[in-house]
Amino acid sequence: MTRKLVQALPPLAAFTVLLLLWEAGVRYGFLKPYQFPPVSRIARGFVELSTTGFPTGVSIWSHALTTILRVLQGYGAALALAIPLGLVIGALPVVDKLTAPLIVFCRSVATLSLLPLVIVWFGAGELTKVFLIGYGCFWVMLSNVIAGVRYVDPTLVRAARTFGLKGLELYRSVVLPAALPRIFAGARMALGVGFMVIVGAEMIGTIQGLGALIMEARTFYRSEITIIGMLVIGLIGFAISAGLMALERAMLPWAGDLDRVRR
């Protein structure tokens, strides 16, 4: 424990020195505050955001909540569709071969390039934002579910076949559990994509949400607010991702290598 603390000291010190230099740089006019807002400014911005709000009346908490709800809706819908669909496609090699090019294509289309089209379809309301997030998450999740099912160790399938399992039962009791780690990994990747899309998705037709906050701040040259929005998005993504990992550990105690792989 103490050892860990001692180990953490040098980088912490370096970081503090950097922040102090930054602060000094702005104070003595080497750096422009609207380009490189110093810590003091960010702190003041945060106080403003959590009390009066920016734009006035919309606090950082309300921005964050809006964004979380949008991401969860899009992400949840994407998972709810991609998991069953992926399980079916993965089970049918012919269908997999037929759909593979389409899936790769759709996954490669940058989600935000769809923005104008989606606005034409759904207007500039909630649905557009949730749709864009969902689109990004869906293809990533789908390709991971399919890959998870397709690349199950054939020896495991053979072992099950020697005990008379076939068809649906084989799929349910061997292919599915064997694919779970990959499915979970896909869920984490898809979440990442959801947060990548959020700023763009909230660019239009709203003043609510962290993406909107960041764009709004840009208009007023309030760079410190952009940075706060960025930090909060990062923190939320981190928290949800950690939750997913905890869920994964609880549900797949046998996989167990997660920690070692990650560090």
Added chain:
Amino acid sequence: MSQSPVMERRSPDTGVGGRGPAEAAFIRIDGARKVFTQRSGGAVPVLDNVDLAIAENEFVSFIGRSGCGKTTLLNMIAGLEDVSAGRIAIAGKVVTGPGQGQGVVFQQHALFPWLTAVDNVAFGFRKSGLAKAERCRRALELLSLVGLDAAAGRYPREMSGGMQQRVSIARALALDPQILLMDEPFGALDELTRIELQQELLRIWEARRKTIVFVTHSISEALTLSDRIVLLASNPGRIKRIFPVDLPRPRLRTDPGFNALYQAIWNELST
């Protein structure tokens, strides 16, 4: 682990199974061929015209260079791989798939990583119609047969390679198969564990009267265990020579007969 020596099962004069031409073969392989079609479209002949008759309760080992087709032949007997030409029959019935009395211990680790040791073994009873409690009881029994009762609750990743291999053997025994097909089951083990497991296997073979087809790269392992040793040649895989092992069990490496056979197989293998 049993330390008791394994007694000679058959008196030498009755003839060790499968060698008499008239003796009914339990597993009969007639002109079996295997051709794999490559992704490029080309066809690779992997096994060419294999004829072999294995008697009931016989212990036969396959030995041969890496890639000569031992696993492929074993999988074909297991019904997990089609025969390109020829036929394989068990007790007179052509093999069309698994579940004709074949239990398999695979070359690679084939335990289900999401199941504990006892559940892996119990998996073998899935289609048996037994009640869950009964399946679990029998699985524990099999685990203690291979000396692993203490590790029943562990996941495969929490067990050493040797323990995993024993669980695989216990699982293969679940449906009390007449035939046990074992693909280098002791390949990755240290010498001591390997010898212990060999004794264990002979004990099971004794007690449960099984026909065993055993793949190994170790001449002395084959000599310690088998009634007959089938030497395969490669490109394409075919039977090069069959060595009957007429030594009393337990077999000792110091036995001159053991050494003479070892030398003979070594010579045949290396030419």
